[in-house]
Amino acid sequence: MTAYDYDVVYIGSGHGTFDGAIPLAAKGKHVAVIEADTVGGTCPNWGCNAKILLDQAVALQHTLRASDGIVSGDGRIDWAKNHDHKQAAIDGIPNMLKGNMESVGIKMYFGSGRLTDAHTVQVGDETLTAENIVISTGLRPRKLDVTGSELTHDSKEFMALTEMPKNLVVIGGGYIGVEFATMANAADANVTLVLHGDKALRGFHQPYVEQVLSDLEDRGVKIMRNQTVASLTENGSQIDVALTDGTITTDWVLDATGRQANVENLGLDELGIAYSDKGIKVNEYLQTAVPSVYASGDVIDKTQPKLTPTAQFESTYLMHRFAGESDAAIDYPAIATNVFTTPRIAQAGVTVAEAKAAPEQYTVQENDQNGNWYRAVDYEQDAKLTLIFNQQHQLVGATEISERAEDSINALLPAIEFGYTPEQLERLVYIFPSIGFDVYGQL
Numbered sequence: 001m002t003a004y005d006y007d008v009v010y011i012g013s014g015h016g017t018f019d020g021a022i023p024l025a026a027k028g029k030h031v032a033v034i035e036a037d038t039v040g041g042t043c044p045n046w047g048c049n050a051k052i053l054l055d056q057a058v059a060l061q062h063t064l065r066a067s068d069g070i071v072s073g074d075g076r077i078d079w080a081k082n083h084d085h086k087q088a089a090i091d092g093i094p095n096m097l098k099g100n101m102e103s104v105g106i107k108m109y110f111g112s113g114r115l116t117d118a119h120t121v122q123v124g125d126e127t128l129t130a131e132n133i134v135i136s137t138g139l140r141p142r143k144l145d146v147t148g149s150e151l152t153h154d155s156k157e158f159m160a161l162t163e164m165p166k167n168l169v170v171i172g173g174g175y176i177g178v179e180f181a182t183m184a185n186a187a188d189a190n191v192t193l194v195l196h197g198d199k200a201l202r203g204f205h206q207p208y209v210e211q212v213l214s215d216l217e218d219r220g221v222k223i224m225r226n227q228t229v230a231s232l233t234e235n236g237s238q239i240d241v242a243l244t245d246g247t248i249t250t251d252w253v254l255d256a257t258g259r260q261a262n263v264e265n266l267g268l269d270e271l272g273i274a275y276s277d278k279g280i281k282v283n284e285y286l287q288t289a290v291p292s293v294y295a296s297g298d299v300i301d302k303t304q305p306k307l308t309p310t311a312q313f314e315s316t317y318l319m320h321r322f323a324g325e326s327d328a329a330i331d332y333p334a335i336a337t338n339v340f341t342t343p344r345i346a347q348a349g350v351t352v353a354e355a356k357a358a359p360e361q362y363t364v365q366e367n368d369q370n371g372n373w374y375r376a377v378d379y380e381q382d383a384k385l386t387l388i389f390n391q392q393h394q395l396v397g398a399t400e401i402s403e404r405a406e407d408s409i410n411a412l413l414p415a416i417e418f419g420y421t422p423e424q425l426e427r428l429v430y431i432f433p434s435i436g437f438d439v440y441g442q443l
């Protein structure tokens with residue numbers, strides 16, 4: 001035991017914390033976790049888990065309609081039931097996580113944590129000292145800085161809707177904007193998707209993004225590009241959204257223009273810890289400017305995707321460091337990402353844009369999957385897979401658009417991360433028929 005109350009105190013209880021804190025405490029370290037809101041943070045309560053539960057009805061509807069009468073029914077979504085199903089599935093998660101933490105001896109504190117020196121955190125009337133402190137406070141939705149922005153709603157409020165508004169404007173072409181526009185459209189809302197520039201989902205392969213947008217347009221979503229929101233004004237029970245190309249009157253506005261880091265009121269300035277609205281600056285050990293204070297998860301200012309598996313990777317990295325098992329710098333692997341639209345777009349490793357910019361290093365192989373018999377199983381209409389190889393013909397990157405893109409890219413991820421040779425690939429005996437078998441056949 002050190003001279004401090006705890007070996008590690010974590011501020012925030014999301015994936016940036018608990019994936020590492022639980023095994024760390026199980027190894028005998030004294031750990032405390034401070035949470036200001038709901039245990040588990042964004043992902044289980046109003047991020048990934050909540051969203052994928054709502055999305056399943058959307059994906060089912062899409063498959064049913066693509067089956068072109070093989071499966072009968074109109075696939076109409078009862079949004080109230082969809083919401084209740086989601087809520088019932090996630091309601092127990094905070095208590096379960098609290099129980100998981102407490103069962104290994106983690107002491108939980110409820111309130112806002114604030115650093116008062118390099119080894120001390122204040123939470124309410126309690127003063128906690130620790131050898132190391134981890135700031136894992138995540139992100140929150142950004143609000144448009146225009147007149148009337150208080151009339152907009154965020155993704156958390158969208159997922160709390162028990163009735164889908166008739167008319168809905170979604171502002172923002174990031175993954176939250178495009179995914180939520182897809183869900184609202186499937187639930188019969190008249191959706192306008194407003195893009196600030198001429199592109200959406202900028203980090204993804206643009207021909208695939210355009211395919212997703214054009215499919216959304218075919219299903220009735222109006223997409224407005226190169227728009228700046230000037231103001232929002234109440235118009236009776238509706239809202240006027242003034243844009244570059246005119247005013248739209250709507251029932252509900254989702255502001256999906258981005259997320260900013262929770263860096264306020266943590267005592268960072270007083271301790272000389274550098275940050276911006278993108279997050280806290282850390283070195284290759286995830287240490288801030290104060291060596292005993294670390295950051296983990298979305299609150300880090302980083303180039304890696306701000307996603308749950310990245311936060312898990314970081315909290316696991318810190319667990320090994322605090323347990324004395326490794327003093328190596330963090331070495332991020334290929335991180336797979338997915339846009340949960342219909343169809344989906346997933347990618348991992350070297351992107352097509354990066355590969356095309358360095359033709360001496362990479363070969364790009366484009367595969368039209370529509371002609372592939374197995375894709376007919378999912379009634380695919382838009383399936384394409386692009387593979388990127390290095391000069392030794394090892395797979396270094398892949399992106400797919402299809403109904404099952406996340407499964408394809410997950411299946412390819414070990415080959416990308418570990419650089420399998422043709423001999424190693426031959427030893428992978430996949431289930432047939434399956435997506436894993438299918439995509440490995442393309443290597």
Ligand SMILES: Cc1cc2nc3c(=O)[nH]c(=O)nc-3n(C[C@H](O)[C@H](O)[C@H](O)COP(=O)(O)OP(=O)(O)OC[C@H]3O[C@@H](n4cnc5c(N)ncnc54)[C@H](O)[C@@H]3O)c2cc1C
Pocket residue numbers: 011012013014015016017034035036037038039040041042043044046047048051111112113114136137138139155156176262265266296297298299306307308309311
């Ligand atoms: C709509 C939406 C959909 C998403 N979908 C996906 C997806 O499909 N796949 C995916 O991988 N990722 C997804 N994400 C991202 C994912 O949710 C985050 O990457 C993940 O939750 C990050 O975990 P974290 O622990 O860093 O932060 P968070 O989960 O945000 O946790 C931070 C916690 O810190 C607490 N906190 C803040 N300040 C203080 C303080 N001063 N004191 C005490 N506690 C404090 C907060 O209350 C919060 O509970 C989605 C996010 C959103 C918003």
